[in-house]
Amino acid sequence: MNEILTGTYLAQGDWACAEGAIAAGCRFFAAYPITPATEIMERMAVRLPQVGGDFVQFEDEIASMAAVVGASYTGAKAMTATSGPGLSLMAENVGLALMTEAPCVVVDIMRGGPSTGQPTMAAQGDLMQARWLTHGDYEMIALAPASVQEMFDLTIEAFNLAERYRLPVLLLADALIGQMYERLVIPEADQVRVENRKKPTVGPSDYLPFQVDDSLVPAMACFGEGYHFYVTGLTHDESGYPDMSPQGQGRLVTRLCAKVRERAGEIIRLDMYHLEDAEVAVVAYGMVARSARRAVDLARERGLRAGLLRLVTVWPFPTRFLDGLSHRLKALLVPEMNCGQLVHEVRGAARGCSVHSLPKPGPIPHSAEEIMEAMEGIEI
């Protein structure tokens, strides 16, 4: 059975995500059914046993996320997929994955919330949850696909980032992207770039499981390799042992943040459209960015120099880039399918121009006309 189903398809976003995971080398998947992410799970149930992997439907999302961490520590590339209510349940063990530096991928197909909300309908209400899912100090990486093709491509990217930086990486897609059907091109196997975690170069007697070099990312031994290492969610030192000293806390969380912050330039991916000469620009991600792109075309037809900054990586946030951009613009517009989340981050970053909010709670995304009119309505 082929691991990479090279070809051109009319595919659903969730399906593309599952195929992207398998192409990236995912061989362990644990989840609990939830709309609108269930199709990822159903595809994995078919595909993983065919390619020699393991699929398990656990008793809840808490168990699913714990199992992903356990599988990751055997060396497996592991993933789970859920929606808001399930993501809320995963919070504590996503924190465990951050603290124990267990590479893995968590997919959130966003639906309306809070609580059970609108299970089958779209929203972008989890942006801040993606950033601050669990308690404590940490950095998150979250990618926001805007097409079925990106559901495939960015799932692979999520695994690569997880392996490179040893952390859980979130794929944050709104329900419309997960559920829609679109053209998908799955490339030849040799065109898929796959990264793997750094393994120890020393033997068990010299191995310190959380010792780092300049990359700030420790080499990872796995269960069963003879290293006899101890892992704890408690604050720990290089040897992995609990460290309750005041310095211990500072050392560990500073490194956990720094390994992402110092590499933010390599991690962040932005899609820029007509920004070179823009006076007004839209900042958006996911489904809303698609309307925004059309809105830019419409506005330009009517003589307004409009542009679009689409966030492919929503976290870490491109603070410095946005600030620089804002000094070349007259205004920024932030349409989003919620009551206003991204706009606060944009306001915090962009000090060179005015920032305007265009919130719209789901499930209907902004139309291109709505975004265009909002751009035209800004006094510049």
Place this chain on the structure above:
Amino acid sequence: MSGGQVKFPLDDLLRRDRFPHLWCQGCGLGIILSAFCRAVQEADIDLDHLVVVSGIGCAGRLSGYLNCDSFHATHGRAIPLASGAKIANPDLKVVVISGDGDLFAIGGNHFVHAARRNLEMLVICSNNFNYGMTGGQLGPTTPFQALTKTTPFGNWEEPLNLVQLASAAGATYVARWTVTYTQRLTNSIKKGLQREGFAFIEVVSPCPAIYGEMNEQGSAWQMWEELEAVSRIRDGIPPAEASLDIHERIICGDFIDRERAGYTLRLRQNRDVARQKALASYG
């Protein structure tokens, strides 16, 4: 031995640099640790393939003293974390050692489902009848009317019979011992380690410093004497009849010993079916 450390029989199994341990005087966890180490030795378990996972609590610290791959997970989530490890690498020998609150209150659902799946792992519960680590609150095994920090006028809830639950959920090996039966406990752990299925051992373990103190059970020594006096071995009796009353009668023994296909074996069979179906449908 000039300046060198004295060598003890269990040294190879322990992280000597982690001692002294953090448990209180008279606590039963030291006995569980040494019984476990002896059982690993006697069963000739390959330390390179042994993974011990624990949750949070006094019992949860046990994994940190063992010289093998070990993981101190979140509260209640040792079993699902261990499940992920076992499923992703069935060559591992996976053991969960944790407390009564961790495994049966916050983690109770995971216990039921891992037993139902017959995941090949040994689960050892140190039952000290309260939440030791957080200072002595009510737990799912706290006896009726016992005093804890959160039942200051006496517990009005009834405790869970752990071996009955384990059996009903489908565990293939179920036993209960008190820490006073060190040899039988060791043999039982050995059996559990050798089993290719879900094995469960409840170990009644005194907590003189907190639970005993609150319930005026006297010194650690007196608590141990009482444990010895009330315990009886009844191998093979139905787990529902294996009662546990810390002042009257504690029924110990091997209660369940049966065969059933293990979970990772079933997963491998599922792979074979999936591959055959795929070949058929792709011609």
